[in-house]
Amino acid sequence: MGKHYTLRVIFRGLLFYLAPFLLVGWYLGAVWQALSLALLLKLVWHYYFINRLTTWLWDSRTLLPPTGRGVWTDIFDGIYRTLRRNQSRQRSLSTLIKRFRQASEAMPDAAVVLKEDGTVTWANKLAQLYLGLQWPGDSGIRITNLIRNPQFVKFFKAGDFSHAITMHSPAHHVMDIEVRLMPYADNQYLLIARDVTQLTKLERMRKDFVANVSHELKTPLTVMQGYLEMIEEPEMLPAKQLNKAIHDMNAQALRMQNMVNQLLELSRIESSAPESFSEEVNLPQLIEQSLEEVSLLRQDKDHQIELHIDSSLLVYGNAEKLRTVIMNLLTNAIKYTPAQGHLTISWLRRHKSAQFKICDNGPGIDPIHQSRLTERFYRIDADRNSATGGTGLGLSIVKHALEAHRSRLELDSEPGKGSCFSFVLPPELVKPLALSKPSMEQTDH
Numbered sequence: 100m101g102k103h104y105t106l107r108v109i110f111r112g113l114l115f116y117l118a119p120f121l122l123v124g125w126y127l128g129a130v131w132q133a134l135s136l137a138l139l140l141k142l143v144w145h146y147y148f149i150n151r152l153t154t155w156l157w158d159s160r161t162l163l164p165p166t167g168r169g170v171w172t173d174i175f176d177g178i179y180r181t182l183r184r185n186q187s188r189q190r191s192l193s194t195l196i197k198r199f200r201q202a203s204e205a206m207p208d209a210a211v212v213l214k215e216d217g218t219v220t221w222a223n224k225l226a227q228l229y230l231g232l233q234w235p236g237d238s239g240i241r242i243t244n245l246i247r248n249p250q251f252v253k254f255f256k257a258g259d260f261s262h263a264i265t266m267h268s269p270a271h272h273v274m275d276i277e278v279r280l281m282p283y284a285d286n287q288y289l290l291i292a293r294d295v296t297q298l299t300k301l302e303r304m305r306k307d308f309v310a311n312v313s314h315e316l317k318t319p320l321t322v323m324q325g326y327l328e329m330i331e332e333p334e335m336l337p338a339k340q341l342n343k344a345i346h347d348m349n350a351q352a353l354r355m356q357n358m359v360n361q362l363l364e365l366s367r368i369e370s371s372a373p374e375s376f377s378e379e380v381n382l383p384q385l386i387e388q389s390l391e392e393v394s395l396l397r398q399d400k401d402h403q404i405e406l407h408i409d410s411s412l413l414v415y416g417n418a419e420k421l422r423t424v425i426m427n428l429l430t431n432a433i434k435y436t437p438a439q440g441h442l443t444i445s446w447l448r449r450h451k452s453a454q455f456k457i458c459d460n461g462p463g464i465d466p467i468h469q470s471r472l473t474e475r476f477y478r479i480d481a482d483r484n485s486a487t488g489g490t491g492l493g494l495s496i497v498k499h500a501l502e503a504h505r506s507r508l509e510l511d512s513e514p515g516k517g518s519c520f521s522f523v524l525p526p527e528l529v530k531p532l533a534l535s536k537p538s539m540e541q542t543d544h
């Protein structure tokens with residue numbers, strides 16, 4: 100703590116300084132000259148230290164003060180202390196800003212600080228990715244000149260930031276972002292944008308799903324309702340028509356039951372926990388059983404079925420899910436291939452992996468449909484009362500069941516020539532050869 104310079108202290112100091120001069124002046128009979136000399140010397144002394152002070156403040160690079168004398172020691176110390184205090188404040192402030200920026204960069208959202216007039220003060224890296232801002236190039240530019248989406252401009256100009264808006268990202272058109280604005284510090288705004296592409300996709304899927312299910316149920320229900328109205332007055336209905344009504348209602352009820360079962364299966368597969376794959380699955384046996392199960396469906400078609408099965412090729416997986424995959428692919432091949440058609444089913448090693456393939460010489464699938472086949476309810480034949488009467492859920496179930504086995508459905512098809520559906524199980528799910536004896540079966544069913 101420096102000395103406190105009250106008027107009394109200053110006066111006493113001056114008196115101590117002048118006393119010897121006054122004494123000598125009085126002795127020599129030149130009091131005024133001695134006084135003037137003393138004051139002149141004091142003035143020169145002060146100017147000397149003022150000069151040292153300005154050199155230190157303006158020219159010196161060091162924070163350390165020059166050595167002073169008397170009152171100047173306290174002045175130099177006082178300034179030095181204030182400078183030190185400011186320096187440490189500045190340091191902690193810049194650490195704080197650095198931390199804020201690091202935190203903003205670590206955020207999974209885009210963040211932009213705006214002034215009251217909408218000019219950009221700061222933006223993090225995700226803002227460049229989501230909003231296409233350039234930092235620091237776009238500093239000082241109005242946000243509405245950088246994001247020209249009419250929905251955003253309207254939102255910003257309206258000034259009601261109590262709700263968020265969802266729009267396409269100006270940087271990536273396939274990305275949907277949710278933009279929120281909130282008052283921040285003094286007359287500033289913080290713009291937060293987060294990627295909601297997945298969320299909006301899920302929401303769209305949910306809406307499509309509900310619409311599809313209701314649409315699918317509407318047709319059989321309308322048919323049944325029509326017949327039931329007719330049956331209300333049985334005396335008006337000839338026996339032949341009554342039989343047809345019962346037959347059709349049965350078919351529609353079966354269709355609805357099928358669909359509900361498939362939906363339940365799809366949701367079971369989708370929501371099941373990741374597999375540990377400790378269960379050994381005898382896929383050759385599973386193919387054999389599936390062929391027996393579809394024998395009724397095959398009856399009228401008289402298909403020729405060629406099998407290339409490695410009966411030693413066993414895998415680890417979920418037998419129920421793999422059975423569903425085989426059954427769906429097999430039923431489709433039988434359903435869509437006209438009578439006397441030819442089917443080839445193979446289950447063989449491909450290097451260290453295992454491949455299942457089912458080929459038919461049916462109608463084939465146009466390339467425009469191929470990428471969409473595994474979507475729920477997607478059918479090529481949109482006629483819901485078609486002879487094949489599918490639900491469009493089968494391949495969607497196959498896709499999910501295969502995903503659980505780190506595999507995916509492959510399709511090779513040419514319209515008019517036929518289709519080959521296949522999947523490959525990865526090496527880690529194939530039972531090693533040393534543990535199973537290889538043997539090959541080639542049969543015609």
Ligand code: ADP
Pocket residue numbers: 427431432435436459461462463464472477478479480488489490491492493494495518
């Ligand atoms: P669906 O219940 O309609 O059979 P899927 O999801 O199993 O539903 O199949 C989707 C569509 O793919 C079917 O509507 C059908 O048009 C087509 N498809 C599937 N398998 C074959 C095949 N082997 N040959 C020709 N078209 C097929």
